[in-house]
Amino acid sequence: MTGSIEAGESLDLLLARQPVFNKSQDVVAYLLLYRNDDVQAPKTINDHLATSSVILNTYASICEEGEVRSLPCYIKLTDQTLMADNFPDLPKESFILEILGHSKITPEFVERVKMLNQQGYRIALSDYRPHPKYEPLLNLIHILKLDIQKTGIDQLPQVVKDLRPYHLELLADKVETQNEFRKCHELGFALFQGYFLSKPEPVKGKKLGSSKVLLLQMMVELQSPQATAQSVEQLVINDPLLTYRILRVVNSAAFSLQREIESLSHAISLLGFEQIRKWVSLFLVTDTQEKPEELTRSMLVRGRMCELLAEMLGRDQPINNFITGLFSKLDVLLDMEMPELLEQVPLQAEVKAALLTNEGQLGQILDQVCHYERGDFEDLDLLLDQHFYEAAYRHSLSWSQQVMQSLSDK
Known part of the structure; x- marks a missing residue:
């Protein structure tokens, strides 16, 4: 559960990833986001692409149902990067080249796209809007990204109809709600990108299930000054499955313990309340089967x-x-409005304030992390040097994969 990171492990650019989903809301690829307002950014990302294994080992790696595998990454290419003489020889199964819609589509540009197509690269075009200037590219690309907010839901049916002769894989971009996801699904889009997994679809009058109530009771007890390993154990002892899960996890390689753990109170004594509190939180958010794993x-x-x-x-x-940070999407996971949810969740006052209004030091850091995840790097306050942000993010990706494996039934 723990691990330190060294500044020397960081990359020299800010890099984040955003998921690309299929119709089943499974992640099939990631879009790589990097800071592109620096004049040196095209050269910087080009240098990193040349040693792409550094990126792929973390940013393309995913754990699904206990199995680790690599997914392809979309990489946005400026005209300068695409046309560069030293364009790197990228692994074609690992990268999807994304052309920007505002590119200057010259004959030379079209010829370079044609050459990359013939070399076997998959190519996507983003920010498309109906215009004759894109015609030379539509027979060369494989994936077309439509910004549904700019295009408008009402205009999408005609745009999709006009694109059918090209037999392109259509990606709905900027999908903000589950309702928009469903509408695009019905129109025949195969791929989806956006923050539709970040907003709840509230179920009126919903109450937490008994297993989650038990986990929340454990959290309350773990925060009590009078709590003991035995008092926490007594809460869980009548739930054999939860007891088994806790013992199984703390016996895993994640803790590198030298001795076998024989009981829950023994595990709590060895690991301490802080670690157990963290795992109780993890059980709470990972025990919702109907939601996509990416959430x-x-x-x-x-x-x-x-x-x-x-x-x-x-x-x-x-x-x-x-x-x-973990609970900041609990409303989405449980399909409850955050204020109503927090009435049922016994969290400390400063945690609740951060979740509701980004108040205090907890809210400040949560706000920073949310900006980083979205690739809004220009909105970071940079409380630390920027390479610490990237190192923390990359470490968190690896850590989440370790946890997903530990919590898997496989």
Whole structure:
């Protein structure tokens, strides 16, 4: 569950990833986001692409149902990068080249796209809008990204109809709600990108299930000054499955313990309340089968990155930053409005304030992490040097994968 990161492990650019989903809301690829407002950015990303294994080992790696595999990455290419003489020889199964819609489509540009197509690269065109200038590219690309907010839901049926002769894979971009996802699904889009997994679809009058109530009771007990390993154990002892899951996880390689754990109270004594509190939080957010795994994965990444930044800044009780980040999407996971949900969740007042209004030091770090995840790098306050942000994010990706494996039934 823990691990330190060294500044020397960082890349020299800010890099984040955003998922690309299929119709089943499974992640089939990631879009790589990098800071592109620097005049040196095209050269910087080009240099990193030349050693793409550094990126792929973390940013393309995913754990699904306990199995680790690599997914392809979309990489946005400026005209300068695409036309560069030293364009790197990228692994074609690992990268999808994304042309920008505002590119200057010259005969030379079209010829370069044609050459990359013939070399076997998959090519996507983003920010498309109906215009004759794109005609030379439509027979050369494989994936067409439509910004549904700019295009408008009402205009999409005609645009999709006009594109059918090209037999392109259509990607709905900027999908913000589950309702928009469903509409695009019905129109025949195969791929989806956006923040539709970041907003709940509230179920009126919904109450937490008994297993989640038990986990929340454990969290309350773990925060009590009078709590003991035995008092926590007594809460769980009548739930054999939860007891088994906790013992199984703490016996895993994640803790590198030298001795077998024989009981829950023994595990709590060895690991301490902070670690057990963290795992109780993890069980709470990973025990919702009907939601896509990517939601759980993103919650883990956010929680861990909040915790790491707090540790780097020397803040008190970084565990509270972890819980703040982890629970910041609990409303989506449980399909409840956050204020109503927090009435049923016994969290500390400062955690609740951060979740509701981004207040305090907890809210400050949560806000920073949310900007980083979205690739809004220009909105970062940079409480630390930027390479610490990238190192924390990359470590959090790896950590979330380790946790997903530990919590898997496989």
